[in-house]
Amino acid sequence: MEAIYYYPWMFTILATIFGLIIGSFLNVVIARLPKMMEQEWRDECAESFPEYKITPTANPISLSSPRSNCPKCGTKLRIIDNIPIISWLMLKGKCHHCQQSISARYPIVELLSAVMSYVVAVRFGASWYAIAVIVLTFALIAATFIDFDTLLLPDQITLPLMWLGIMLALWHISPVSLYDSVLGAISGYLFLWFLYWAFKLITGKEGMGYGDFKLLAALGAWLGWQYLPIVILLSSVVGLIFGLIQLRLQSKGHDHAFPFGPYLSIAGWISIVWGEQIIHWYFGAVFG
Incomplete structure (x- = not known):
């Protein structure tokens, strides 16, 4: 050391x-x-x-x-x-x-x-937080490819990530406060939970899986509730782009199921590494 x-x-x-x-x-x-x-x-x-x-x-x-x-x-x-x-x-x-x-x-x-x-x-x-983010990176890579293959987001990955994010805040290793971390986990889960049930009540179909709720809860625990809008916006944009490309390449119908977890993972990782710069750029471009 x-x-x-x-x-x-x-x-x-x-x-x-x-x-x-x-x-x-x-x-x-x-x-x-x-x-x-x-x-x-x-x-x-x-x-x-x-x-x-x-x-x-x-x-x-x-x-x-x-x-x-x-x-x-x-x-x-x-x-x-x-x-x-x-x-x-x-x-x-x-x-x-x-x-x-x-x-x-x-x-x-x-x-x-x-x-x-x-x-x-x-x-x-060189810091404990960097080591923790590297561990998060490994978990997100595994979750991404598993979801692409099987449309599953294993609890063995998402739930430990959520608790690790909260513990890092508790131990003051993370730049996120414990309050923001816990609120981020709760908000991340409930946002997609409400979205899921609203979509199901309107269309009668399931728009996403429960694994997505848990993954966004984990990202909320790492980032805090303030960054959740960025994660959701980025994941939606990335998902739309890749989804259209996949539809065109594979000639699948619009009713075909696509994984959302990979796009949450990509958006979450980008937000953890460059989230602060993205926020400063956005407010500078809009209000500057």
Whole structure:
């Protein structure tokens, strides 16, 4: 820690390398956490409703077991295959055994994790708050890709994030006061909850999932209630742009379900890193 104090650039380098390594683990979380949730639901149903003769999970999976393998041929990955980004490039994006293509998402997630960790380290410097925001960054990356894949936002991610935001305020690590943090969590949840029920009463359809409520509550706990309008506005703009692009590329109807969590995550992260500058720019442009 003393070396980092005298050489602040070391924190930036360490944060970037750590982000690259954790990015590899995030790929495991993104792939396995939804399956673990499904496995848990199945086992609970089997225990609660024995009359339906639901078969419990025979070989439960976890984030550490079984070992990572090729999704095409099932071959266990070697240690050399798990070097972030480098392994994918060395293998030319193919499995060493079956030569089937490996998704470019794996190195993209690793690179994204490293770059975002670098940005946070540069923005906040060597501090406990910077470390906390890096943890938040990892969680938002995992939540984003899981929601894209499954339209699910796991409680295992959103709820700990909310409590961590409140605890950081309680311990005076966060620049947000405890009052603003708690009010931000409450306001974030209730805003989307009211929006959900208003939309359902008017249209008879569900416009979003409960995971979105919890994610906005978590962002409110980190940012305070004052920043929620920015998060909601940014997420709506980003969601509209990406939604139109996705509709055009995939030729899907307007009734097709799209995840909102990724856009909340993007808007929340931008607000945490550059929210103050955005507010100053906005008021300067409008009232200046």
